Amino acid sequence: MKRSKFESLVSPSRLRLLQFLIGVLFLYLLFVSFEIPLVFKADSDGFFTDTLPRPLILESEEDFSYKTAPARPDNDPDRVHNPGSRSPEGNVREFKGVSGLLFNDSSFDNIGSKDELSVLHKTARHAFVVGKKLWDDLQSGVQKSDSEPEPQSQSQNKNQTESCPDSISLSGPEFVNQGRILVLPCGLTLGSHITVVGMPHWAHAENDPKIAVLREGDESVMVTQFMMELQGLKTVDGEDPPRILHFNPRLKGDWSGKPVIEQNTCYRMQWGSALRCEGWKSRADEETVDGEVKCEKWIRDDDNGSEESKTTWWLNRLIGRKKKVTLDWQYPFAEGKLFVLTLRAGLEGYHVNVDGRHITSFPYRTGFVLEDATGLSLKGDLDVHSVFAASLPNSHPSFDPQKHLERLSKWKAPPLPNGNVELFIGILSAGNHFAERMAVRKSWMQHKLIKSSNVVARFFVALSGRKEVNVELKKEADYFGDIVIVPYMDNYDLVVLKTVAISEYGVRTMAAKYIMKCDDDTFVRVDSVIEEAKKYGDKSMYIGNMNYYHKPLRDGKWAVTYEVCVFCSVLSKSRGFTFMLSNNTYCKFISMEGFF
Numbered sequence: 358m359k360r361s362k363f364e365s366l367v368s369p370s371r372l373r374l375l376q377f378l379i380g381v382l383f384l385y386l387l388f389v390s391f392e393i394p395l396v397f398k399a400d401s402d403g404f405f406t407d408t409l410p411r412p413l414i415l416e417s418e419e420d421f422s423y424k425t426a427p428a429r430p431d432n433d434p435d436r437v438h439n440p441g442s443r444s445p446e447g448n449v450r451e452f453k454g455v456s457g458l459l460f461n462d463s464s465f466d467n468i469g470s471k472d473e474l475s476v477l478h479k480t481a482r483h484a485f486v487v488g489k490k491l492w493d494d495l496q497s498g499v500q501k502s503d504s505e506p507e508p509q510s511q512s513q514n515k516n517q518t519e520s521c522p523d524s525i526s527l528s529g530p531e532f533v534n535q536g537r538i539l540v541l542p543c544g545l546t547l548g549s550h551i552t553v554v555g556m557p558h559w560a561h562a563e564n565d566p567k568i569a570v571l572r573e574g575d576e577s578v579m580v581t582q583f584m585m586e587l588q589g590l591k592t593v594d595g596e597d598p599p600r601i602l603h604f605n606p607r608l609k610g611d612w613s614g615k616p617v618i619e620q621n622t623c624y625r626m627q628w629g630s631a632l633r634c635e636g637w638k639s640r641a642d643e644e645t646v647d648g649e650v651k652c653e654k655w656i657r658d659d660d661n662g663s664e665e666s667k668t669t670w671w672l673n674r675l676i677g678r679k680k681k682v683t684l685d686w687q688y689p690f691a692e693g694k695l696f697v698l699t700l701r702a703g704l705e706g707y708h709v710n711v712d713g714r715h716i717t718s719f720p721y722r723t724g725f726v727l728e729d730a731t732g733l734s735l736k737g738d739l740d741v742h743s744v745f746a747a748s749l750p751n752s753h754p755s756f757d758p759q760k761h762l763e764r765l766s767k768w769k770a771p772p773l774p775n776g777n778v779e780l781f782i783g784i785l786s787a788g789n790h791f792a793e794r795m796a797v798r799k800s801w802m803q804h805k806l807i808k809s810s811n812v813v814a815r816f817f818v819a820l821s822g823r824k825e826v827n828v829e830l831k832k833e834a835d836y837f838g839d840i841v842i843v844p845y846m847d848n849y850d851l852v853v854l855k856t857v858a859i860s861e862y863g864v865r866t867m868a869a870k871y872i873m874k875c876d877d878d879t880f881v882r883v884d885s886v887i888e889e890a891k892k893y894g895d896k897s898m899y900i901g902n903m904n905y906y907h908k909p910l911r912d913g914k915w916a917v918t919y920e921v922c923v924f925c926s927v928l929s930k931s932r933g934f935t936f937m938l939s940n941n942t943y944c945k946f947i948s949m950e951g952f953f
Contacts, residue, residue: 455841455844456842456844457858457865457866458843458844458861481854483846484819484847484848485845487822487846489845491846492844494824495827521542521751522749524747525745527743527744527745532743537735537736538734539744539746540590541731541732543728543731543750543751544729544731544750545587545727545730545749547703548701549702549747549748549749549750550701550748551747552698552744552745553700554695554744555695555696555698556740557608557692557694557696557738558581558692558693558738558739560610560692561581562578562580563579568582568611570612578610580610582606582608582609582738583606583735583736583737583739584734584736585602585604585700585734586601586603586735587733588732589732591731592729596849599625600622601725601730602622602700602719603619603621605618606689607619608688615635615657616636617633617635617636619634622722624725635652635657636654636656637654638650638652639651645718646706647703653714653716653717655687655689689716696711698710707719728750762791762833764836768795768798768799768837770802770838771810773810774810777867777869778810778868778870779871780869780870780871780873781862781869781873782814782873782875783815783817783841783855783858783873783874783875784814785852785856786817786876787818787847787877788819790877791829793878794840794877801882812883815862816841818834818842818843818847819843819844819848819851819854819855820844820845820847822847841862843855843858859874869940871939872938872940873886873936874935874936874937875935881935890939898939899936899937900937901936902936
């Protein structure tokens with residue numbers, strides 16, 4: 358008997374295949390049902406924001422050079438708009454002065470004290486808890502002080518409470534008890550000089566030297582060095598003071614194998630180009646400092662004891678040639694030998710004399726003035742016998758950082774367009790960097806692309822531990838309208854949170870096609886940045902420095918958690934104070950912010 362057509366279709370083999378496919382479909386649906394809650398939960402753990410990303414349609418080929426602000430509102434429903442932030446005119450949106458970056462305190466409850474990242478997590482939690490309290494106080498009780506400026510007489514009396522002595526003298530024990538720092542209340546002035554009497558220690562072995570490299574087979578190297586620094590103790594708050602002058606004699610242990618003197622400056626952990634005196638006198642065609650050479654000569658180990666052989670010298674003397682007799686000196690510092698060093702502030706730079714002889718001169722560098730040098734630090738392998746400072750200024754300079762602010766309407770930020778922007782620039786800044794922000798407003802933020810609101814630049818600032826700084830910061834933010842406050846207490850280990858805040862703001866508030874991050878001491882050529890970005894069109898792109906094959910760190914502020922990357926042996930890591938990404942690249946970054 359022939360089988361019916363239907364029975365042939367439902368043969369046992371085909372029936373089993375159909376059952377298998379149905380089972381796979383059921384498992385897939387079951388997996389998706391469990392996965393969806395995790396996806397939504399991931400956006401609420403750790404650091405998160407108050408909105409979800411939406412599809413973005415961004416301008417790419419339009420010429421933004423001659424577009425004027427405010428921009429015309431766009432009626433495309435797929436574009437990102439915030440209806441609740443429209444102004445009465447309807448063509449500009451209200452500026453959002455507080456970052457949407459929030460902190461979920463409960464997300465770190467399960468982290469044990471032995472966790473490698475627990476210290477960083479505790480720091481972040483403390484910063485957000487304290488920052489929230491500071492922000493609440495600033496919003497509520499501190500508002501009264503905004504309309505009540507400090508009387509001028511009271512400010513003058515406050516400055517006069519700290520006297521300006523003409524000279525200061527400390528013995529060795531007194532200097533050590535003050536933390537090896539001589540405080541100069543009113544800084545230095547032209548002609549001021551500081552004398553130090555000290556004795557270098559004998560060389561000691563170091564297994565991990567900072568100024569030398571261990572040779573193959575050596576376990577240690579003999580090192581003796583000390584550092585004398587002029588520091589700006591009153592110019593910053595919450596960070597290392599700038600080193601206005603770094604004077605570093607290296608008796609033993611330098612990588613060159615010779616005794617040297619290195620001089621430099623350092624501001625915000627960024628060192629300048631070093632001036633190294635290695636025993637050779639500065640060239641005759643090299644610039645001098647107040648008529649003094651930058652480096653004097655001393656006898657090196659590879660010298661023969663004079664600039665010419667003794668035979669030639671005696672021959673010149675016998676034939677009657679008149680020649681100035683020169684005397685070569687040893688390196689000015691020696692182990693276990695007392696020295697007298699004098700540092701003098703000249704018209705063009707600092708001059709250092711040791712035991713009555715000029716040794717080196719260091720020209721002043723841009724950004725530092727004599728009044729900023731309010732502390733002398735002596736550290737390293739050195740016994741200090743006494744320190745004496747004289748010819749100090751007798752008037753008190755003003756160290757109020759907000760004195761640099763110019764409250765003129767032409768420096769205010771233009772209104773935000775209601776549509777999207779081509780480039781958003783987030784500028785990392787600290788609460789007391791009033792001068793740096795003012796310099797940015799008066800320089801590259803006056804570019805026509807920024808004034809027309811086609812490119813938007815905003816400062817991202819966290820709260821300071823000092824109440825008066827926060828009050829002045831809020832006044833500045835309310836007046837200029839270009840500051841976004843990230844509500845946590847500023848901490849250098851948590852500077853990445855400002856970068857995340859820039860990302861969140863650029864993608865979800867500004868809907869910018871390109872997002873750039875930089876520091877407040879960076880000069881941005883806006884037109885060049887736009888031209889470079891347009892070369893990539895709509896492709897995902899990253900412009901900046903990159904470290905490839907970087908071994909991931911599992912602890913510290915640069916740590917990569919196992920949750921993000923379990924089996925990673927090497928990673929590609931961005932670095933540098935400035936970089937730029939396209940919007941679609943930043944969206945991927947934002948989706949991972951909960952892990953960081």
